[in-house]
Amino acid sequence: MITIPRKALLAVLATVLATGAACGSEEAATRLELSAALPDKVPTGTTLRIGDPQIQAILGASGLDKELSDAGVTTEWANISGGPQSIQAFRADKLDCSSVADIPSLFAAWTGTSTKIVFQAVTQDPLDHPIYKLGVAPGVNVASPADLRGKRIAYSAGQAQGALVLRVLQKAGLSQKDVQLIELTSTGDSYVTALGTKAVDVAPIGAQNIKLYEAKYPGATSINTGIRDDASTLYCLTTAVEDADKAAALKAYVAIRTRALLWANDHPDEFAKAYYQDSQKLNEADAKAVVEINGDKGIPASWDNAIKRLQETADLLSTEQKHDKLDVTTLVDRRFEKVQADAAGDKVVTGDAS
Known part of the structure; x- marks a missing residue:
């Protein structure tokens, strides 16, 4: 075992602390107040x-x-x-x-x-270029937001799609109790697949995916939300x-x-x-x-x-x-x-x- 003299150990410790303090000062100097230019x-x-x-x-x-x-x-x-x-x-x-x-x-x-x-x-x-439209599963009759009553709607609380669903319900005079919200995170084409397989009746999907969705699943439809989502x-x-x-x-x-x-x-x-x-x-x-x-x-x-x-x-x-x-x-x-x-x-x- 190698024994380091106490005086030498204290000197090393002092150097380490001084270096840390210097680094801390340097980091503090680079911090920018949120009110600063x-x-x-x-x-x-x-x-x-x-x-x-x-x-x-x-x-x-x-x-x-x-x-x-x-x-x-x-x-x-x-x-x-x-x-x-x-x-x-x-x-x-x-x-x-x-x-x-x-x-x-x-x-x-x-x-x-x-x-x-x-x-x-x-x-x-x-409103002429919505980010999302409401995709409707094949065989499900939804011609306007008022028709959402009683429907199973794909819903992700932490995403823009989830907020849009709540805004659509609000505009239609409906509440969460009037529909069945199905927790489903929108990743990739998960909402499109959920609609196509009829796991849900309605889901907000990117407007650019509507054409592909309707072509892939015969009988699939979509409606505009009438809500700004840009x-x-x-x-x-x-x-x-x-x-x-x-x-x-x-x-x-x-x-x-x-x-x-x-x-x-x-x-x-x-x-x-x-x-x-x-x-x-x-x-x-x-x-x-x-x-x-x-x-x-x-x-x-x-x-x-x-x-x-x-x-x-x-x-x-x-x-x-x-x-x-x-x-x-x-x-x-x-x-x-x-x-x-x-x-x-x-x-x-x-x-x-x-």
Whole structure:
């Protein structure tokens, strides 16, 4: 056994403590208050871990990926989007930001994961380009939301689809007691399969999947919800936006992401090929059809209406799902509002109707 003299051991311990204190001071120096201005300069080597598959494809197709790297931002892309996957990755500290609708930010808060929305986009003519339609199983008679009474409806409490179901019921004057909600997480084509096999009568499915669903299952139908469902955000761990280096990188990313969405509006065929054909493996005709169905994205000059809609949804879910009341203004980082509006320039949407 080797014995270290007490004096030498104390010296080593003092050095370790001093080093730890220095590191702690260095980390504290990089912390950015949420009320502070966003830094402009991205330190070399700053990395963002992002789940944003559509934008990843658009950046590559448009050449904007080079501008991102020229800005000093290194990206680690994750094939993740949507609430359940992103929240799980946040909790494991494997992800900084993810593209989602607005509902995941609510459930992150309700389940103890602190996040901030740093990007808002809207669909131009949202009622003409719904994100979801209500798929109806073959042989089931549902011609309007009023016909949902007594039906078995696929439902995922923590996803945008679940919130949409509750909003549709509310608009139709129905309650959860008037229907049978079947807990089923929407992953891949799980809702389509559930409808096709008649495990449920009704399920909210992506508008781009309706054509495929109705072609695959004879007798399958669908109806419009008549409800605006176009929320599109990028949300990040609060610790990411509190990190001065990552906040600077996010400022650059949000600006370039804005331009990427606008590029996709102007280059629908290239967007269809880069994402829906090359990444999602649709054929050319279906890829172009999906882009047309989804409509163009707009960058709002103000987030006021988006926040208002999110608060209304939070209040509904608090009542229907017995969650704590939530002030959604605590979930948005409005420092990025001007960043994306400035990046959009004269293409910014000034009349984001409620």
